[in-house]
Amino acid sequence: xxxxxxxxxxxxxxxxxxxxxxxxxxxxxxxxxxxxxxxxxxxxxxxxxxxxxxxxxxxxxxxxxxxxxxxxxxxxxxxxxxxxxxxxxxxxxxxxxxxxxxxxxxxxxxxxxxxxxxxxxxxxxxxxxxxxxxxxxxxxxxxxxxxxxxxxxxxxxxxxxxxxxxxxxxxxxxxxxxxxxxxxxxxxxxxxxxxxxxxxxxxxxxxxxxxxxxxxxxxxxxxxxxxxxxxxxxxxxxxxxxxxxxxxxx
Amino acid sequence: xxxxxxxxxxxxxxxxxxxxxxxxxxxxxxxxxxxxxxxxxxxxxxxxxxxxxxxxxxxxxxxxxxxxxxxxxxxxxxxxxxxxxxx
Numbered sequence: 001x002x003x004x005x006x007x008x009x010x011x012x013x014x015x016x017x018x019x020x021x022x023x024x025x026x027x028x029x030x031x032x033x034x035x036x037x038x039x040x041x042x043x044x045x046x047x048x049x050x051x052x053x054x055x056x057x058x059x060x061x062x063x064x065x066x067x068x069x070x071x072x073x074x075x076x077x078x079x080x081x082x083x084x085x086x087x088x089x090x091x092x093x094x095x096x097x098x099x100x101x102x103x104x105x106x107x108x109x110x111x112x113x114x115x116x117x118x119x120x121x122x123x124x125x126x127x128x129x130x131x132x133x134x135x136x137x138x139x140x141x142x143x144x145x146x147x148x149x150x151x152x153x154x155x156x157x158x159x160x161x162x163x164x165x166x167x168x169x170x171x172x173x174x175x176x177x178x179x180x181x182x183x184x185x186x187x188x189x190x191x192x193x194x195x196x197x198x199x200x201x202x203x204x205x206x207x208x209x210x211x212x213x214x215x216x217x218x219x220x221x222x223x224x225x226x227x228x229x230x231x232x233x234x235x236x237x238x239x240x241x242x243x244x245x246x247x248x249x250x
Numbered sequence: 251x252x253x254x255x256x257x258x259x260x261x262x263x264x265x266x267x268x269x270x271x272x273x274x275x276x277x278x279x280x281x282x283x284x285x286x287x288x289x290x291x292x293x294x295x296x297x298x299x300x301x302x303x304x305x306x307x308x309x310x311x312x313x314x315x316x317x318x319x320x321x322x323x324x325x326x327x328x329x330x331x332x333x334x335x336x337x
Binding site: 040041045050051052054055058059062097098101104105108109112113115116214217218221222224225228229231232235236238239242245 | 275278279280281284285287288289291292295296299300303304306307310311313314317318321324325328
């Protein structure tokens with residue numbers, strides 16, 4: 001009977017999430033469509049970077065959201081550890097692969113931008129290194145979930161890793177100020193406002209919206225899958241109980 | 251490239267201008283080798299993650315449906331069996 005309460009909330013989440021899905025998918029398609037049109041076709045090249053600036057339209061959203069998703073994961077882990085809300089560690093677990101993919105995109109597109117601009121694919125400066133560390137944290141977090149048979153112990157271990165690793169987030173953000181980095185300093189979220197021309201900010205914002213909707217869509221799909229997987233586990237436990245009853249009555 | 255005749259460029263339909271424009275677009279000002287792989291890797295990873303997640307969900311739902319229908323059938327059999335044995 002205690003199991004029923006655990007699943008009452010997830011059922012409502014699944015209902016609301018499923019209703020939201022078409023809207024999120026539609027918004028994602030519109031954001032990406034408009035963003036790609038503007039970013040690739042209807043915006044000017046940079047006077048210094050030429051057309052390589054267009055890489056920024058995937059690099060910047062992926063990079064900022066990679067950190068954003070990690071923050072989401074850390075907060076969800078904290079909620080799971082403190083209040084034991086059943087959906088919280090499901091949310092954290094579901095978000096991790098999305099954040100990891102965003103981080104990989106950021107690193108790869110960054111390297112592709114860096115080679116023609118800086119003359120190097122990689123440099124061990126504070127920004128790039130701390131983002132690479134965040135990728136390792138994501139992979140470690142995902143690995144911990146797989147390392148335990150008991151979901152509750154896995155959630156606890158992974159949650160603690162997520163929280164400890166969160167110290168990396170301000171390091172990533174302020175790395176370009178605190179250290180002498182090859183990666184350029186902040187050009188959007190900075191005192192004094194953005195230094196990027198509106199012609200470039202608009203496609204950037206649209207692509208950012210697309211990535212954000214992508215995160216929401218895939219998060220919902222993965223959370224639903226996780227909820228179904230736990231239902232399967234619960235049923236398999238009851239199966240064993242059924243067999244026990246049958247044996248007792250035979 | 252637009253064909254030239256002794257009288258000048260010959261492109262009545264404008265198709266050569268259009269093809270030049272496409273070529274310009276694909277060239278990305280000389281940065282094609284960097285720009286297109288960047289967008290390509292992004293697309294592959296995003297589509298891949300989305301597809302994998304959806305396939306995973308559908309597979310889990312199939313397993314759940316199977317388990318639930320099998321369990322219902324087994325419970326019916328159990329109830330029938332115990333009823334019969336009680337006479």
